[in-house]
Amino acid sequence: MANFKNFCGSRDHTISRRGFFSAAAAGAAAFADMTRLDLLGSSALAGEMKKQQKRVILLWLAGGASQLETWDPKPGAATGGPFRSIQTAVPGVHITELMPKMAARMNHTLAIRSLNTRNGDHGSGAKLMMRGRKDEANVKFPDLGAVIAKEMGRADSKVPDYVTFYTQTEGRTMAPGDAGFLGSRYGPMELTTNNQPDNIKRLDGITELDHQQRADLRDLLSKQFAQGRTSPTLGSQNEAYQRVRGLMASDKLFDVSQEPDRIRDKYGRGQFGEQVLIARRLVEAGVPFVRVARAWWDSHGQNFETHQEMVPELDQVMSALIDDLKDRGLLEHTMIITLAEFGRTPAINPSLGRDHFGNAWSCSLTGPGIKPGAYGKTDATGNKVIEGETDAAKLFATIYSALGINPHKNYYLGSRPIPLVEPGTEAIKEVLA
């Protein structure tokens, strides 16, 4: 059975996630066990997850991948470029020949080919597509990761709610994770230098016993201090300590070498593949939102060479992720999104490149709540959306709806109600399962 492939075989490890977290909170030994994915890979835990909320892995194609070389090919058009299109598992839907593995898995994926976000600027485009709306003068909106962290995260979780990988330097400062008015509680754990968080390891000079005893002492003093007091700040501080302990124990989640070679080979041994495999480990362990940024797609020169190099990697990694989640019974609870700040011009410039283009481009949604296939249509040259125009707000309303989140629910900034998406925006009903 797929879910038991990594199972250690111990009856003790066949426990529910809730029970597991309770145990985890009890002491250092349990904290150490929390990071064991052989545990989390059990069918019992998958069953628990099914009853719970959804997860999201965002593959952020930083710099702007070309829709014509991915989800919306135009072979034979003057703007089409040299790549052919291929039939997918969904009758009548064709994608680029550079993605044969995804073509075979298109029965899990929806390509939205009708994004018109009217923004061709890296910085503001990235903000728009991570938040679904533009900031107002006095309101900084939370990004998708922060909203998912708030909606899907658990107060008693010992793992981070929002993790983002962005290792390449280009464009990183233009697309930071940002919790906006939700505050730092829902902000991301950002990994920018390597695949493992910095500074979460216990100092060498402190033994695990010392560390645990210090935590116990802090807990005891805190409880004594809290007697007779009702302070939200106090509660928040205690929660923060618990989460830090959780993070310190979760270093193995970020350790890709814990995975068998067979799985690592499927994702590929490159940085992107390894980070997406870690993302799977994280969502499996209960992290609601992980973004893996793969920079840099900004192909002003040599667009076809660049996509010839990068799209097959995306094809391998994304298809491996789908298969892996499916094998573990998690695909119906984990949405995979491919998105960027914009797409690329249909016009091919003299440098055989494509430039920034926000008027007719594509993204994809895989997993729960959506109908696979293709939605929306661009004209024969790819310059204009002619069917199903979708802006950032509509896309976000669709994502929230597919995940079971009411896109019209309000957050409150002081007494001001702030709906999750721009008022008046509806999800694309045709694509919701």
Next chain:
Amino acid sequence: MANPEKLKLAKEHSHKAITFSIARVPNSTRVYLGCSDFMVYEADVTAGKFEPKELYAHSSYVTGVALTGKTLVSGSYDGKLTWYDTEAKKVIRSDEVHAKWIRGVFASRDGKTIASVADDMVCRLWDGETGKMLHELRGHAEKTPHGFGSMLYTAAFSPDGKYIATADKVAKILVWEVETGKRVAELEAPIMYTWDPVQRLHSIGGIRSLAFTPNGETLAVGGTGKIGNIDHLEAKARVELFDWSAQKRLAEYASDKSQGIVNHLEYAPDGSWLLAAGGANEGFLILLDADAKKVLRQEKAGMHVHDAVMSENAETIVLAGHNKIAVYEMKG
């Protein structure tokens, strides 16, 4: 005889498609063009009105055209080599001979041998008359050192037809004996391949052009220098010269004015100068002295140049590229 000092633009034609490859009918101004609209055209570049005539189509970009007698051989990103009888005006055969994009098709000077290079990293040699495959030249790595698919961009025959050089994305050059298919030399021009491990995590560049001197002793290699921002091709156009049999670099030239990739190299018939043409957002035409030490002429070409042909006496140069065909003259 051609005089570089007299170089001037004689004609410029607009063309609806990007022209990636051009071949000239000997002792004439008629050319064959391989284009981005998947078509192969025939045209007269000196005609008052430039009216390219469609001959036949591939199913992707046509990146190589070469003449062997009365037969035109074209290659495309569709992996097919098409043999076309220019007198009977009909396709003789069209075969899928490479598993990946064909990057170029080249004819030996005597027309007896045709070479095709492709991203399957194989150079295949063909009998120019019968179309029979003579050799498969394998030796270029299929993957870059960073695990991505490599590309085999270009090739050139020595003037006597005894050797062929091939060059790839990671800037490795192999020289082969045509008769036996045996590898006889290996060279590198690593500056022409840029891998960005920090900012963008992908690569750009590669060797895009090769040319032997008329005596066959020196091999010129064209590409671009290290690129700081690989979103663009904004690095100095670059040429390196090798004594290929000694496997020794003789000279390095980096343009002070022209940016982009050198897509075409060709020596003057007497070997006194070297034509380098290419581009990025703009294009260039450079005439270097035979040692690549001195620039004789350096001009903007008005388009990114993908290919070029010279007349027998080198007095006429035809550049083909981004939506244009340009005719330069340098009559002494």
